[in-house]
Amino acid sequence: MRDYSMDLAKVAAAIVVDVMGSDLTATTHYSSDGNNIIMEFNGYPLYGQRQKGKVFVQFPRSTFYVRKGNVYFTPLQQSQCRYYQDQMGNQFVHPHIYNDGHPCWDGSSRERPTDFIANIIETLSLLNVTKDSVTVGLCASGIMGVKLEALENAQRQQKRVLESLKCKPIIKERRKLENYVSKRWCNKITILTQAA
């Protein structure tokens, strides 16, 4: 029987790569206990390091599923999601990621697969770090400094990520990014369910 939860996670990971640039590669697998899915992105320019390395995004296996031919997405809470780098357990360096790897999300929409995928893209590209997010929303950890120092460091890293991976220009405009991700998601799941 086809594992649709994994197939749909692979589709989501592929859309992240499509937007962020093909220098990034994705593999998707289950966690050792089988309860979570881990997207593993290789070729990411790690903060404070010259070389590129791995970034991991972990979320519950029940996030995507198919029932009676329809694709479903279960919105997840920030505590169910983890961002790591280098190896599992190492916090991803980002002002809005806590020390244990879970993100601190803003109040934007989380209901659709598009929201989830676009949020991964914005986190990996640090485009969700803004003056307001670090001064009003504050930093989840001081790994990049706090307030304006965090913003400055995040912007430097953002520039490096965008240039080194050759991300699609739409990445900088949330509305365009959502449109693009949504179209690609709908197209892929249509083909996937038609072929089933």
Added chain:
Amino acid sequence: MKVTIETVTGVTMNREIDTSESPMGIIRKFYEDDATAASQIFSNQRAIDQLMEGNMDEAKSAFELINVEGESIRANWREPLCNQPAIKEELSKIEAEGQIPTFVVSVSSIVAGY
């Protein structure tokens, strides 16, 4: 022309294609050149066998060009790509953007395999 062939689950393969060929011809050639890589776009062995004989479930299969906005343009499986105006026009736009065109491809057999 250089293109990227992408499976539904996101495996990508770079190929050189001839736009005077139909999608069916392009995929058959792909399978003849590199059966291991090409196998990833087929739902099962039956789908491979059928395509090599010129058959497939066209309703369930897909050969779709992704444009710069992320929309997909479905290609006719049996018409040369250069004779399909919507595809031809979009290929020109993608090339003008300096990007490599991506086709999402999935091939299903007429009778489901098991």
